[in-house]
Amino acid sequence: MSSTVGRSLGWYRVPVVVVALLASLLLIVPFVILVATSWTGGSFILFPPEGFSLQWYTEVLDDPRWMDSFRLSLWTASLSTLIAAVLGLLGAVGLARVRSRLAQRWIRTLFIVPIALPPIAYAVGLYGVNMELGFLRGTLVTLIVGHALVALPYVFVIVSGGMSRIDPALRPAASTLGAKWPLVLWKIELPALLPYLLSGALFAFVVVFDEVVLAVFLVPPGEQTLPLRMLNASQEAFSPELTAASTLVSILAILVLAIIPVTNAVRRRRALEGVTR
Amino acid sequence: MSVPTITMPGAPVSPAVRKPLGVSRAESRWLLWPPLVFFAVALGLPLLMLVTQSFEGGGVAYGDALDVPTFAGSLMRTIVMAVVVMVLTVVLGTAYALAIVASPVWLRFGLLAALILSLWTSIMVRSFGWMLLELPQGALHWFLGLFGLADEPLELYQTTIGMYPAMVAVMLPFAVLPVMSALQSIDREQLNAATIFGAGPLLTFRSVTWPQILPSMLSGGVLVFVMALGFYVTPLLLGGPSNMTVSGVINAQMNQANRPDIGAAMSILLVGGTMIVYLIADRLFRVSEKWG
Numbered sequence: 001m002s003s004t005v006g007r008s009l010g011w012y013r014v015p016v017v018v019v020a021l022l023a024s025l026l027l028i029v030p031f032v033i034l035v036a037t038s039w040t041g042g043s044f045i046l047f048p049p050e051g052f053s054l055q056w057y058t059e060v061l062d063d064p065r066w067m068d069s070f071r072l073s074l075w076t077a078s079l080s081t082l083i084a085a086v087l088g089l090l091g092a093v094g095l096a097r098v099r100s101r102l103a104q105r106w107i108r109t110l111f112i113v114p115i116a117l118p119p120i121a122y123a124v125g126l127y128g129v130n131m132e133l134g135f136l137r138g139t140l141v142t143l144i145v146g147h148a149l150v151a152l153p154y155v156f157v158i159v160s161g162g163m164s165r166i167d168p169a170l171r172p173a174a175s176t177l178g179a180k181w182p183l184v185l186w187k188i189e190l191p192a193l194l195p196y197l198l199s200g201a202l203f204a205f206v207v208v209f210d211e212v213v214l215a216v217f218l219v220p221p222g223e224q225t226l227p228l229r230m231l232n233a234s235q236e237a238f239s240p241e242l243t244a245a246s247t248l249v250s251i252l253a254i255l256v257l258a259i260i261p262v263t264n265a266v267r268r269r270r271a272l273e274g275v276t277r
Numbered sequence: 278m279s280v281p282t283i284t285m286p287g288a289p290v291s292p293a294v295r296k297p298l299g300v301s302r303a304e305s306r307w308l309l310w311p312p313l314v315f316f317a318v319a320l321g322l323p324l325l326m327l328v329t330q331s332f333e334g335g336g337v338a339y340g341d342a343l344d345v346p347t348f349a350g351s352l353m354r355t356i357v358m359a360v361v362v363m364v365l366t367v368v369l370g371t372a373y374a375l376a377i378v379a380s381p382v383w384l385r386f387g388l389l390a391a392l393i394l395s396l397w398t399s400i401m402v403r404s405f406g407w408m409l410l411e412l413p414q415g416a417l418h419w420f421l422g423l424f425g426l427a428d429e430p431l432e433l434y435q436t437t438i439g440m441y442p443a444m445v446a447v448m449l450p451f452a453v454l455p456v457m458s459a460l461q462s463i464d465r466e467q468l469n470a471a472t473i474f475g476a477g478p479l480l481t482f483r484s485v486t487w488p489q490i491l492p493s494m495l496s497g498g499v500l501v502f503v504m505a506l507g508f509y510v511t512p513l514l515l516g517g518p519s520n521m522t523v524s525g526v527i528n529a530q531m532n533q534a535n536r537p538d539i540g541a542a543m544s545i546l547l548v549g550g551t552m553i554v555y556l557i558a559d560r561l562f563r564v565s566e567k568w569g
Binding site: 004005006007008009010011012013016017019020021023024026027028029030031032033034037045047048083086087088090091093094095097098105107108109110111112113114115116117118119120121122124125126127128129132145146148149152206210212213216217227230231234238242243246249250253254257 | 307308309311312313315316318319320322323324326327329330369372373375376377378379380384387388391392394395397398399400401402403405406407408409410415416419442443445446449460463465468469471472477478479481482485486500503504506507509510514523524527528531537540541543544545547548551552555556559564565566
């Protein structure tokens with residue numbers, strides 16, 4: 001691969017790799033400790049854990065409050081992801097058709113801006129909308145819309161990446177043969193973009209599922225999304241129940257996101273079989 | 278319009294069809310309108326709310342916001358924090374990206390796995406892990422105790438020193454990924470050419486590699502800086518009440534002091550500052566174009 005870069009560094013690569021290994025400890029160690037404390041057989045958070053048991057996992061999975069929060073997070077995040085996926089796809093496809101370079105740059109910036117938007121300020125703004133428009137009070141509409149906006153850049157960035165890999169000659173070819181733009185979109189661009197849309201949507205889903213700041217302001221009293229329940233639990237008492245829940249959420253995220261490389265591998269194998277057949 | 282028009286290259290084009298083949302005006306309009314309308318509603322409306330709310334008392338809220346004693350301090354602290362975290366993250370992130378492309382396969386796999394694990398798990402969960410590490414009787418205390426180094430409980434939890442490593446760790450993937458993709462797209466022949474002509478590792482790095490990864494380092498840095506300005510969860514969990522960021526002060530105004538107008542005014546200042554930084558950096562370093 002790019003080991004040419006490695007060779008060009010000569011012996012200087014040794015200190016670089018050592019620094020990187022130390023940095024990777026920053027990434028891994030806290031997570032390992034978190035997982036380890038959830039195995040404890042005792043009732044306090046201790047490291048190293050006392051014995052080994054999965055009692056805190058059964059505790060979380062049997063607790064209706066945790067499961068209610070899980071279900072709430074699941075459907076609100078799914079809805080937000082759906083909105084973000086549709087709009088991000090339209091944006092990425094539409095942007096490629098804009099001819100002015102200047103307009104293209106500005107629209108691109110606009111689509112990416114939500115990543116840079118401070119979540120707390122955005123949450124305060126949405127909260128204000130909630131208060132002003134009475135019919136929204138007590139509903140989850142602003143939370144879902146806000147999460148969709150937060151998720152949109154991820155879909156947009158990944159789908160635009162796919163858009164730039166489509167052969168630019170295909171579209172003129174199709175339209176010379178008489179296809180109108182909806183047909184071109186449906187028959188040529190959408191199939192080519194589908195894997196990118198899938199990975200963008202899955203990534204967006206995980207981001208939204210974990211988002212907590214908007215939830216602090218926008219979830220109506222009496223309900224809690226999963227991250228919000230976790231944040232509140234951490235402010236009260238740090239128990240193995242919380243680290244067990246955190247571990248479960250992380251495993252879920254890893255499983256969801258692992259769909260992307262697996263489907264890619266399957267598709268590559270199918271393509272290969274198609275060639276050899 | 279059922280007859281397709283075929284335009285040969287160089288053929289005289291009537292004004293009506295002088296546009297890329299197969300793109301009609303209607304199509305870009307139909308495709309782009311829904312997301313743009315969504316942005317107007319989902320982004321424009323809340324920002325408008327912030328503006329009207331903050332001017333409810335005729336702009337008094339802005340004066341009051343600056344008079345809140347914790348605000349000025351938190352503003353300084355947030356900016357210092359964002360700068361320090363940005364610098365540390367970019368330096369470490371560049372080393373990390375270089376190590377990924379420069380190390381043997383088994384090591385590269387480990388480094389990538391650590392990076393992906395932290396990219397895929399939530400910032401809050403990772404902050405919980407840091408809390409467990411830094412608690413007075415936490416994992417770090419236990420680890421130091423193995424070497425007989427820790428007699429007293431650690432004083433790291435909810436201190437400034439304890440907050441920075443956690444924030445750097447949380448932000449690291451955002452600095453590594455752009456540099457990594459820049460490194461992977463360097464033309465290998467340039468590096469080979471430099472070696473053949475007798476350039477040592479330092480000269481090769483300075484004149485071939487460095488100029489090609491610098492834009493990505495900058496755009497990664499801008500992203501980290503801007504995200505750090507709005508950081509809420511990690512400072513809340515690890516910095517404690519003495520290390521409140523602007524986000525924490527806004528939250529306190531909304532939920533404890535019950536002054537939504539001041540909260541809105543502070544939010545406007547935070548959004549305004551962040552957006553100005555982002556837009557300037559976007560024009561200078563083309564941050565948005567480094568994505569995808």
